Amino acid sequence: MALVVIASCQLMVVLDITIVNIALPHIQSSLRFSTTSLSWVVNAYTLTFGGLLLLGGRAGDILGRRRVFVFGVLLFVVASLLGGLAHNSGQLLAARALQGVGGAIASPTSLALISTTFGEGPARNRAFGVFAAVSAGGGAIGLLAGGMLVEWLDWRWVFFVNVPIGLLIVLATPRWIRESERHPGHFDITGALTSTVGMVLLVYGFIRAAQDGWRDPLTVVSFAAAVAILALFILVERRSRQPITPLHMFADRNRAGTYGIMLSLAAAMFGMFFFLTLFVQNVLDFSPLAAGLAFLPISAIIAVGAGLASQLLPRYGPKPFMVAGALLNAVGLAWLTLTDVHSTYLGSVLGPMLVFGLGMGLQFVSLTLMALSNVPPHESGAASGLLNATQQVGGSLGLSILVTVFGTAGRNAADTQVASFLAQATPVERLRFRRTGVLPPPWADEVLTSGVSAAFITAAVFTVVGALIALLVIQVRPSDLERLKGGIGPGL
Known part of the structure; x- marks a missing residue:
């Protein structure tokens, strides 16, 4: 119970x-x-x-x-x-x-x-x-x-x-x-608040830029304030007796690389789910229940990838799965950029979604293992907690960047679609558009799809960065492989 x-x-x-x-x-x-x-x-x-x-x-x-x-x-x-x-x-x-x-x-x-x-x-x-x-x-x-x-x-x-x-x-x-x-212990309230407020301001800056442009005064102020507060956060953590974020965790290159890969994976993953949800319901016209069912295959393929990685990790180590997983993510997202208003779920969404999910499954087991590798028992909670926090914060930051890309591409597409609509619309339709500023579905779908495709291109770049980190930063020694053979197996 x-x-x-x-x-x-x-x-x-x-x-x-x-x-x-x-x-x-x-x-x-x-x-x-x-x-x-x-x-x-x-x-x-x-x-x-x-x-x-x-x-x-x-x-x-x-x-x-x-x-x-x-x-x-x-x-x-x-x-x-x-x-x-x-x-x-x-x-x-x-x-x-x-x-x-x-x-x-x-x-x-x-x-x-x-x-x-x-x-x-x-x-x-x-x-x-x-x-x-x-x-x-x-x-x-x-x-x-x-x-x-x-x-x-x-x-x-x-x-x-x-x-x-x-x-x-x-x-x-x-x-x-x-x-x-x-x-007994010490609450690092200052560290928690400065990190959270700094990230909120950074995310707000990107989303504000998507709506009002990079020269907007509030956009500039939010970015400047975010940099200042995050710098203060690092200073606070370096001086704290019991910091909320143990900065020495980043001294190990493998662990630091793991956090970087998780940051890039989460940034792409949050963006993919956010924009695909809008696409399948607004463009493909799926009902909410159909949309929920449409995403279920990705959960199954993640489990397949995780099971495959857990069985083969003792033989090959985590690095190949980190690299392969990130590259599969990039392939899936690049494939999704080909979607347009004429796309179908089976023809244009399911395939790339499964490729992306397989990459996620390969990476999750490897990243968790590497984050906890060579960590003293009394710091294992901090190491795993920091990996989870990196996933959430990376997802938020990545989604805000992708929303900025989406907004810019959407505005450019809207200019073209508005001109096309006005050239074909009846006087009544033109009057309705001038009152509401809302394009009818065929043209609105084109705007949404253009923005989504641009966001997927940027998300693919995030995953390529993750693959490069895995390739160039992560180092697995023979002793690490010996330890894996004793501590991990098919039942992970």
Whole structure:
């Protein structure tokens, strides 16, 4: 029962990333988001989640993991309720940010609770296996659940569904999970805040540039402020007794390279899901449920890639899988750039999506293994937490860059499509366009597709950078391979 409680929390937090993705087009039309500002629905969650993840884990060690776990779940529940009740974009984004805070508190604490609840040996190994399976499968469940909720009820239910689940977790926790021993320590609040605020400003700068151009005063100010605050963050971390981000983790070239590869992979991955969700629903005219089903094959192929990598890692080491995975990502994204308004799911989307997913599966196992390689036991939590934080922050930053590319390409395409529309439109259609500024579907689809293709080109560049890092930075020694043969096998 303790494992059910812990795994349910992790499922709720992981599921919330993808369940909202399927609802994005409906959220956009209901709360009047532009396509570029819509990315904040994703980024508001991932930035606070990734920025405060390490602080959440530290809070559990200092204050007691069960207590902090319950608080994080309650905060997530309240934020989900507020998100479902939101009547404008500002309210929804505030709720998403609060959800991220709750997830950052609950998720690392739930993982740590496995160590305190299950003794070393088969029981703990099985518990970690269930936790990993839930983390991996939560994305697929979210896609399907999001499609069903939006199609059969309303987009608001992708938030409301968390409320009963979260309340059941809170009620069950005191009965089935014991409190952990507290460990004295220091909260690096300044480090957590400066890193999160700096990244928010950096992301805001890119999205502002997509809407108002690079010369806009607020764009320039946000970039300048982001650089200053992130520089302050590095200074704070270097002087802190117990930093939220142990900078010495980056001294090892393999670990630093691993974080760089994860950054590039997450940047491409978040962008691919964001833009493909808009494409299949707005251009291919898929219903929310059909869109959820359309993404399920990628979850299956990720599992295939991860299983293949785990079996072959002891023989070849992680580097070949990092390089091959990143190159497969680049091929899949380059293939997606060929999509246009006449594309079909089977002919133009499924194939490249499967190629990209196979690359993801090959990389995830390799990156996790390399991030924890040669790390002292007392720092393994920080190393894995930093990898997770890199994934969330990299995804947010990458999505904001891709949205900027999308906005620029979309504006250029819009000029051409508006001229084409006005040349063919009836007087009534011209009058309607002048009143609303909205192009009808055939021309609007051309604008969206042009922007999406440009974004996929940039995403492919991200993955090529990841492949170069894997090729030039990662070094696997013969001793590392010997250790892998003793510590990893088909059952990973």
